[in-house]
Amino acid sequence: MPMARIKIAPSLLAADFTRLGEELARVETSADWLHLDVMDGHFVPNLSFGIPVIAALREKSDLYFDCHLMTTNPDAFLRELAAAGADLVTMHIEAIPDPTAAIRRARAVELEFGLVINPETPFAAVEPFLELVDVVLVMSVEPGFGGQVFIPEVLGKVEKLRETVEKHDLSADIEIDGGITSANIGRAAEAGANVFVAGTAIFGADDPVDAVMELRRIIEEND
Ligand code: DX5
Numbered sequence: 001m002p003m004a005r006i007k008i009a010p011s012l013l014a015a016d017f018t019r020l021g022e023e024l025a026r027v028e029t030s031a032d033w034l035h036l037d038v039m040d041g042h043f044v045p046n047l048s049f050g051i052p053v054i055a056a057l058r059e060k061s062d063l064y065f066d067c068h069l070m071t072t073n074p075d076a077f078l079r080e081l082a083a084a085g086a087d088l089v090t091m092h093i094e095a096i097p098d099p100t101a102a103i104r105r106a107r108a109v110e111l112e113f114g115l116v117i118n119p120e121t122p123f124a125a126v127e128p129f130l131e132l133v134d135v136v137l138v139m140s141v142e143p144g145f146g147g148q149v150f151i152p153e154v155l156g157k158v159e160k161l162r163e164t165v166e167k168h169d170l171s172a173d174i175e176i177d178g179g180i181t182s183a184n185i186g187r188a189a190e191a192g193a194n195v196f197v198a199g200t201a202i203f204g205a206d207d208p209v210d211a212v213m214e215l216r217r218i219i220e221e222n223d
C-alpha cells in the first residue's frame, strides 16, 4: 500500500511572537508546511492572529501555508486569505456542517481545502465530504490553545479515516494537530496520519531544526 508522504508542520502559535520572521526562518528548510492557527474568540475561547500576519509572513517564506481557521464564519475571508498567500484553508465541520459551498468558493480562489474534526465529533460528520477535500485534520486536543496534552482516543478516528481513504483510493492527507511530541508521533503515524502539526515540541525546543528532524526520524523508523 503506497503510504502518503510524511509532512511536518510546525505551528507558529508556539513561536516567539516578538520575532515571527526569525522563527519562521529557523524552520524554513526543515519543515514541509507552516501551520497557522487563526482564532476568533468565539468558535474558540482565544484570539491569535489573522490575515495581515499571514500576508507579512508570506513576504518572508516559500513554505506551504496551512491555515487552520478556528472561527465561527470560516468562509467569510476566503478571497483575503488567498490574496495573503495561504495555500490551504482548513475549516471545522462543527462550524460549517455542510461545507460544499465553501469548498467551491475556496477552489474558485485557488485555495486547497481541508476539514477539521474536534476530539468529540464522530467520523460520520466528515465522511460524506471526503472525496471533496485535500486534507482531513483530526484535532488531538480541544482547539484554542497550544501546549495541551495529546488525547489518544482520537487515534481510532485516524485509523478509520486512513482505512476509508485507502479503500476508495482518495488523495486526502490525514493531518493530526495538538500535543504531538516525540513520545506519541509514532502512534499517530501508525494509526494512519501523514501530516503532523507540532507547536510546543518544535518552537519550545532549544533547536527547532533538531526537533523537526527528530520527529521525522521517529516516523521513518516506524515505517
Ligand atoms: C490548537 C492549535 C494547534 C496548536 C498546537 O488550537 O490548533 O495547532 O498550535 O500546539 P501544540 O503542538 O503545542 O499542542
Ligand code: ZN
Pocket: 011, 035, 036, 037, 068, 177, 197
Ligand atoms: Zn492548529
